[in-house]
Amino acid sequence: MVRINENYLKLPGSYLFSTIAKKVNEYSAAHPDSKIIRLGIGDVTRPLPKAVIEAMHKAVDEMGAAETFRGYGPEQGYDFLRNAIAENDYKARGVDISPDEIFVSDGAKSDCGNIGDIFGVDNVVAVCDPVYPVYVDTNAMAGRAGDYDESTGMWTNLVYMPCLEENGFMPSSPSGRRI
Amino acid sequence: MEYARTNGAVILYDAAYEAYITEDLPHSIFEIEGAKECAIEFRSFSKNAGFTGTRCAFTVIPKELKVGEVSVASLWNRRHTTKFNGVPYIVQRGAEAVYSPEGKAQVRELVDFYMNNARIIREGLAQAGFSVSGGVNSPYVWLKVPEGMTSWDFFDELLDKANVVGTPGSGFGPSGEGYFRLTGFGTAEATAEAIERIKKVFGK
CATH class of the missing domain: 3.90.1150.10 (Aspartate Aminotransferase, domain 1)
Known part of the structure; x- marks a missing residue:
């Protein structure tokens, strides 16, 4: 019989923002007249900049003409974008990053979650606490976090770097454990 | 940085919110001496240009980052090309426009x-x-x-x-x-x- 990745069974409940969405939906169903304001998840509300829209419209037109149509592109991103990133985000700030060190993707969340693919499962992972849950959950899925301890809210194999009022919410280096 | 270099650790630095830095602080971890040997930086167009539904981001892995003789960037390149098919051309053109003079102002x-x-x-x-x-x-x-x-x-x-x-x-x-x-x-x-x-x- 097929076996599942049992690390998934160790994850407590659902993803944080899914839990919140569920609670809000239940509340709204019970109180249909309430005008709920959502300041929870960090999703933007302003439309895309005009310059972006214009560029995308133009690109759509290119895709509709045989001479300018594009199929599979380079997985790492087109040179025009990698060059613009290297120039504006790095060179302009005095940092020398070459375009081939830049990998364009569909999201920082995906990349943060996927980066663990290229590192051994037996590495020790340290996280700031509190932190974006994706860093913790993806390591738990990979089997790097050990077990979740309900009583402490912590994973047994993760090193936590607390950000507290006492330290001005600035974590110190992971201590007491060589990573 | 010192901790990472002493212990052979890699810092995974999520800079998705760098556009919100208004004080005189570094925007990239690579502005800090020695970071290229021990850090990976994640960046995004979601929070600066509103791409949360449009989807575009990037990860920077300098060539200097090595584990033993192995270049970390080469492993990521292998993964990326095997498991990912690239961001749509249309979206990448949109992301490029973020760096135009008008885009920057907007x-x-x-x-x-x-x-x-x-x-x-x-x-x-x-x-x-x-x-x-x-x-x-x-x-x-x-x-x-x-x-x-x-x-x-x-x-x-x-x-x-x-x-x-x-x-x-x-x-x-x-x-x-x-x-x-x-x-x-x-x-x-x-x-x-x-x-x-x-x-x-x-x-x-």
């Missing part, structure tokens, strides 16, 4: 807009008697929940009494317990309205 306006919301939240919460932090170099504001309440208690109370949704700090880890997060990413009207409601319910 992104600045967006960031200023959200940071103004964050300021309204920060000041409003302080007026309502909460102890607040954040909202500077970041579009998020954190408040300390009233004594005796957990983050989730406060979530329920805020939803029930003010019809405002925020994020309980404990959802981000045990040290977040007792804290609560609100975002500056709402509309100006909704943000102002939420703060008025919170003041009415919790104001002293």
Whole structure:
């Protein structure tokens, strides 16, 4: 019989923002007249900049003409974008990053979650606490976090770097454990 | 940085919010001496240019980052080319436009807009008697929940009494317990309205 990745069974409940969405939906169903304001998840509300829209419209037109149509592109991103990133985000700030060190993707969340693919499962992972849950959950899925301890809210194999009022919410280096 | 280099660790640096840095601070970890040998940086077009639904980001792995003889970038390249098919051409053209002179000015306006919301939240919460932090170099504001309440208690109370949704700090880890997060990413009207409601319910 097929076996599942049992690390998934160790994850407590659902993803944080899914839990919140569920609670809000239940509340709204019970109180249909309430005008709920959502300041929870960090999703933007302003439309895309005009310059972006214009560029995308133009690109759509290119895709509709045989001479300018594009199929599979380079997985790492087109040179025009990698060059613009290297120039504006790095060179302009005095940092020398070459375009081939830049990998364009569909999201920082995906990349943060996927980066663990290229590192051994037996590495020790340290996280700031509190932190974006994706860093913790993806390591738990990979089997790097050990077990979740309900009583402490912590994973047994993760090193936590607390950000507290006492330290001005600035974590110190992971201590007491060589990573 | 020193810790990472001494211990042979890799720093995974998520800089998705770098556009919100307004004080004179580094925007990239690679502005710090020695980072190229021990850090990977994640960046995004979501929060600066509003790409949360459009989807485009990037990861930077310098050639200098090696584990033994192995270049980390070459492994990521292998993974990326095997498991990912690239961001749509149309979206990448949109992302490129973020760096045009017009694009830069428009992104600045967006960031200023959200940071103004964050300021309204920060000041409003302080007026309502909460102890607040954040909202500077970041579009998020954190408040300390009233004594005796957990983050989730406060979530329920805020939803029930003010019809405002925020994020309980404990959802981000045990040290977040007792804290609560609100975002500056709402509309100006909704943000102002939420703060008025919170003041009415919790104001002293």
